[in-house]
Each structure stands twice: as C-alpha cells, then as structure tokens.
Amino acid sequence: MKRLVYAVLVALAVSVGLVVTTPAVSAAAPVRIMPLGDSITGGPGCWRALLWDRLQRTGFTNIDFVGTLPGGGCSVAHDGDNEGHGGFQATGIANQNQLPPWLASTRPDIVLMHLGTNDIWGNIPATTILSAYSKLVDQMRASNPSMKIVVAKIIPMAPSGCTWCPPGVAALNDAIPGWAAGKSTAQSPITVVDQFTGFDPVADTNGDGVHPDDSGFQKMSDRWYPALTPLLGGTTPPTDTTPPTVPTGLTVSVSCTLTVTLNWTASTDNVGVTGYDVYRSSNGGTFTSVGTTMTTSFTQSLSGLAQYQVRARDAAGNTSAFTAPVTAVPPPCPTSPPPDTQPPTTPGTPTATITCGSATLNWTASTDNVGVTGYEIWRAPGATGGTFVSVGTSTTTSFTQSGVGTFRYQIRARDAAGNTSAFTPPITVITPACPSPSPGTGACTAVYSQVSSWSGAFQGQVTVTNTGTTATTGWTVTLTFPNGQQITQIWGARTGGTASPYTITNESYNGTLAPNASTTFGFLANWSGTNNPPTTTCTRTPTS
Known part of the structure; x- marks a missing residue:
C-alpha cells in the first residue's frame, strides 16, 4: 500500500510540473529533524514551512520536525516544532548548556543549524563563535552518536548602525568550511550550506537588514533542500544551470x-x-x-x-x-491635490529631566507645510556604539522612558503623508537606579528594553535585579502594555497569560538571586499602530 500511495504521489507531482527526488524506502519511525537557531529560524522562520512543504511534495513524508517551541505565522501549512529562540546567541546557548535539555526532549536525528547572527551583532569574534559551535556539536553527539549536522553559512546582515556586522559575517562564514572539515566524522558528518551567496540584505529582508521576508525565506529553503535530501535517503539533485525564460x-x-x-x-x-x-x-x-x-x-x-x-x-x-x-507615467488627475513630499523641519535638540529609573525628554516642536502628526523616539545603548531602535512615539513634545543605565536618544518628526524629518543630534542620558528598598517581598526591580522591531512585531527584554539584602527563591514581574501588544513567545521565564497585563514568573534555574544579582528574560510580541513601552512591577520571594 505504501508503494502504491507513493506511485500516485509521483504521478501527481509530474502532472503539475514538480521535480521528484526519490527517497529511500522509509523506516517505521520518522526521521526527526531539529531546526536550531535564533529568530531567523523561529520568529516566524517561514523557511521551515517552505522546506517542509517541498519535502512533502517530493515524497519525503516520513519526517518529523522537532523542537520545544511551536511554529506559526506562515501561510504554508507545516510541522512547526523548532528550536528557534529569538535573541539567543550561539555562545550563550553553549555557555549556559541550554542545548542538552532540548535534545533530551526531542531526540533529533538531524540538526539544521543557522546560528551566529546575534553573536555578530554583539561583536563577538568568529573564533569564539566557532568554539561555541564545537561545544554544541559535542553535545549533539552525546545525545546521538550518529547525529547528522547541517550548518549554515549565515545570511548577510546590514542593520542600521552596525558597521562591524558585514565584516563579522564574512569572517565567520569564511571560517566555517575549515572548522566543519576538522570537526566532521564518518559516523556524524557535518554538511555546510551556503545561505550567504545570492541573499540580498535589502531586497530579501523585511526592512531591518536582518530578518528575511518572503523572498529571503524562499532562498533559504532552496539552499537547505539539496543538502537535507541525501541525509533522508534521497539523491542530491543534479546541478541546475538552465535559466528561466524571460517574463x-x-x-x-x-x-x-x-x-x-x-x-x-x-x-x-x-x-x-x-x-x-x-x-x-x-x-x-x-x-x-x-x-x-x-x-x-x-x-x-x-x-x-x-x-x-x-x-x-x-x-x-x-x-x-x-x-x-x-x-x-502618472495619469491626468486634475482634481487630485498634489502629493505632500515635503518633510517636517528637524525638532529642537532634546533635553532630559532625569529621575531614578526613568528620563523625560523635551524638545522644541517641528514645523511642516501641512502639519506635524507626531514624533518618533529612537534609543541606542551606551555612550557610543550600539544600534538606534524605535522605543516609542509621542504626539506632544515630551516623552518619558523607563530604564536604568546609559542611553543615547534622538528624535524625528512625522507628518500625515509619512514624510519624516532628519533626526536630532543624539543626547546621552544616564539614568540611575532607584535606592534599594528594605528587604521584603517588593525588593526587586524589572527594567524593560526593546531589542529590535520589525513590521508588526518586536523583541523585548526585561532585566530583573534583586535589590534586597537577602537572597530570593523566586520573583514575579507584571508587564502592562498600553497599546494592546500581545506576547507570542517568551524565554527565560514563563507566563500563562494571553493579554496585558501579563504575570510572568521565573524559570526553575533563575529564581534564586543573591543581593544585587540580576537575570534577564526575553519575549517576542505583536503590535499595531503604536508601540509604547510597558510599565513594570516586580515582587520577590525572599529566603527564610
């Protein structure tokens, strides 16, 4: 019966013009494939959906994508399980030994790994990243000595302000083949997939120079497929050198x-x-x-x-x-008013009023030929370096931002036609922490920051600090979003909520904090319209 079903599948694929790569006769148990990476893999990581769909259509049906995270957000139906952890670094996963429990829960036979983007963003050297790769491979083989490992040369990066990102990606990708050749074994081979060549960080991303759009996900799927099919018992497709016809x-x-x-x-x-x-x-x-x-x-x-x-x-x-x-050629439209292409003037250089835990920015209003509709506030970490990201908007000439540390702010105006002014010169703001309260259930702080933002979604991070004089055994953070933002994925903590305010509690491994010790958790969330930051509260459970 299985051979008859496969014969019908092949006949159907040929009738609609598909190329079928014949797999070997399937074993009773499906081959378990773990997609491993960061937000490019997990949020939403639609290359997984396109790859799953192509494998199913070409006869590789006895497979199971595995991972501790669910998928979603892609138009193509697929097995969404994955280990795509937004914001995670290869070095962080290795140093914190996060991979072994994922492997124990999912027992993969094959790992597809696209990791290192966040390491490059953090300006971590290629040699350090490769050392983390080696530790992760050792952990994979400890889980399964016959593990088949497919490692990607990562896609290009061109985020605003990250001058070190393009050369960092090049250095890592240049070193991967030699590292893989030295680490590969006959029992557990490492295959390198070139996801870099032919990927346009402008045309193939969603505008931030990092996260793929539909065309970028399609290119990634097309590169994974010929490397994966031989590991599933199929034949590597012959090199295709025939171009399409001209549209x-x-x-x-x-x-x-x-x-x-x-x-x-x-x-x-x-x-x-x-x-x-x-x-x-x-x-x-x-x-x-x-x-x-x-x-x-x-x-x-x-x-x-x-x-x-x-x-x-x-x-x-x-x-x-x-x-x-x-x-x-524009058509004749005599009754239509001319489009507004004139941007507002640049706002006045902002000043800051600083209190413990927050800063309030004020600036002189912009002018516009039609009218200013609002202002965008952008922030970068530290006194130098780092990338400016949007942290909110204001319809007035004032904005208050919570957070402790050193930040740089710049502001631009926007009109109803979407024209934006030039940014103000950046100002540096140092926001001190509030004095530590007396020991007790409330002696902790939760400081929110936005890591990145793209169309309809963003990544946030919260740093929890024990400001008491005794250790904690657990903590609880409440996030209240002002504009209907909804958390879709969380790591480093857990929540049972589905809408703001969210009650978030520690994981088993990060609830114990010594005095002045900190831990972080991150999340992905959806937004529309306005994305002002949430308010935070923190309570803790002290040791007896």
Whole structure:
C-alpha cells in the first residue's frame, strides 16, 4: 500500500510540473529533524514551512520536525516544532548548556543549524563563535552518536548602525568550511550550506537588514533542500544551470495616488521559477533592485521619473534576461491635490529631566507645510556604539522612558503623508537606579528594553535585579502594555497569560538571586499602530 500511495504521489507531482527526488524506502519511525537557531529560524522562520512543504511534495513524508517551541505565522501549512529562540546567541546557548535539555526532549536525528547572527551583532569574534559551535556539536553527539549536522553559512546582515556586522559575517562564514572539515566524522558528518551567496540584505529582508521576508525565506529553503535530501535517503539533485525564460507582457500602471503596479506573464523553467527580481531606474539613472516577488505583480510608490524591468529566478539562482523597460507615467488627475513630499523641519535638540529609573525628554516642536502628526523616539545603548531602535512615539513634545543605565536618544518628526524629518543630534542620558528598598517581598526591580522591531512585531527584554539584602527563591514581574501588544513567545521565564497585563514568573534555574544579582528574560510580541513601552512591577520571594 505504501508503494502504491507513493506511485500516485509521483504521478501527481509530474502532472503539475514538480521535480521528484526519490527517497529511500522509509523506516517505521520518522526521521526527526531539529531546526536550531535564533529568530531567523523561529520568529516566524517561514523557511521551515517552505522546506517542509517541498519535502512533502517530493515524497519525503516520513519526517518529523522537532523542537520545544511551536511554529506559526506562515501561510504554508507545516510541522512547526523548532528550536528557534529569538535573541539567543550561539555562545550563550553553549555557555549556559541550554542545548542538552532540548535534545533530551526531542531526540533529533538531524540538526539544521543557522546560528551566529546575534553573536555578530554583539561583536563577538568568529573564533569564539566557532568554539561555541564545537561545544554544541559535542553535545549533539552525546545525545546521538550518529547525529547528522547541517550548518549554515549565515545570511548577510546590514542593520542600521552596525558597521562591524558585514565584516563579522564574512569572517565567520569564511571560517566555517575549515572548522566543519576538522570537526566532521564518518559516523556524524557535518554538511555546510551556503545561505550567504545570492541573499540580498535589502531586497530579501523585511526592512531591518536582518530578518528575511518572503523572498529571503524562499532562498533559504532552496539552499537547505539539496543538502537535507541525501541525509533522508534521497539523491542530491543534479546541478541546475538552465535559466528561466524571460517574463513576457510586462505592463505598468500608475494611480492618482502615485502607486505603481506592474504585471507580467509567468516565466517557465526546467525545474521551477521561485521568484522575480524587480529593477528600477530613477530619473534616467542606473537600474537597481527594488524588490523581489513570488507572484507576477509588484506594487510600490512612484517617486520621480521611473522605468522598470523584471527578470525571473529559479531555485539554483539562475536568472533570466531582463524584460524590455517600461516607463511609469502618472495619469491626468486634475482634481487630485498634489502629493505632500515635503518633510517636517528637524525638532529642537532634546533635553532630559532625569529621575531614578526613568528620563523625560523635551524638545522644541517641528514645523511642516501641512502639519506635524507626531514624533518618533529612537534609543541606542551606551555612550557610543550600539544600534538606534524605535522605543516609542509621542504626539506632544515630551516623552518619558523607563530604564536604568546609559542611553543615547534622538528624535524625528512625522507628518500625515509619512514624510519624516532628519533626526536630532543624539543626547546621552544616564539614568540611575532607584535606592534599594528594605528587604521584603517588593525588593526587586524589572527594567524593560526593546531589542529590535520589525513590521508588526518586536523583541523585548526585561532585566530583573534583586535589590534586597537577602537572597530570593523566586520573583514575579507584571508587564502592562498600553497599546494592546500581545506576547507570542517568551524565554527565560514563563507566563500563562494571553493579554496585558501579563504575570510572568521565573524559570526553575533563575529564581534564586543573591543581593544585587540580576537575570534577564526575553519575549517576542505583536503590535499595531503604536508601540509604547510597558510599565513594570516586580515582587520577590525572599529566603527564610
């Protein structure tokens, strides 16, 4: 019966133009595959969904993706279990021995590892990261001596302000093949997958230069697949050197709101088209990439005189020739007011009023030809270095931020058309901690900070400090979000809540804190509209 079902699957795949890589006869137990990484793997990590779907469609059905975390947020149905821990570092996972309990709970046969992005962001040297890799591999083999390990050269990074990120990624990726060759064994081989080459940190991310968008996830899935199938008993697909055909029938239309819409007829390919690259020439300049789409249409705002051309791409990275350029011409719209393209003036340099545990910023208002609708407040850690990230908005010329430490703030204005002013010069603010209270159930603090933010979601972190004079045996933090934000994933603590205010308690390993000792927990959350920081309270359980 299994052979008959597989024969029907192959026939169906051929009828719809799929290429089937024949797997070996499946064993009774499914092959257990652990996706291991950070938020690129786990939040939402849709390369896992695309890879699962392709494996199922090509006959590799006797598999089980495993992990202690659930998946979600992807349009393709899939087995979502994974170990993609947002904000985690390879060095942190190794130093804190976090991997062994994950392995014990899930018992994988194969590990797909994309780790190191947060280490690079933290300016950790490649040699230190590789030492962590080695410890993680040793722990995998202690769990399963025949573990098959697939390690990625990580995707590029281009976040704002991180000048060390691109060379850090290059140094790590250059060192991975030699490290893997020296660490690989016949019983537990290490396969290296190049996720770097061909990945555009602008066109293939969601705007932050780090987290993949749909085209980026598709490219990652396409790189994992040929490395994984031989480990499942299949045959490595032959090298594909045939490019897709050129897209045809490219048309362009422009609405009276100056929105450009491109449409074209799909290309064909000997294996399959995975997407289309859209290029634009502005005001007669050079054509440059402005986006990638997996459909046969593309939309963006028009700015100035523009021409567009499109090319197709397949899973092997082959690209077709470009279409002939088309010119975007605005239609006659005599009753439409001209678009507002004038940004507000830069706000006045902010000043800070500092109290223990918080700082209040004030600045002189901006002006605008139509009207200022609000201000964005951005913050970076430390007196130098670090990356500025949005920590809130204000409709007035004042903003209060909780947190203890040294931070730099800068502000810009926004109008109703979405135009933004230049940033103010940054100011450095040192916020002291409040005096420690007397020992008791309330003698602890919880300081919130936002690690990063992207479209519709963000990563937060809370530092819990025992400010009493005796040790704790546990702590409880209450997070109250002012704008309906919802926590979707948490690590380093636990909560049973589904809406604000969240009651969050310690894990078994970080509830005991000596006086002045600290621990952190992190979380991913959704937001829309406004993302002001939560208020925090902290209570503790002291030792008797």
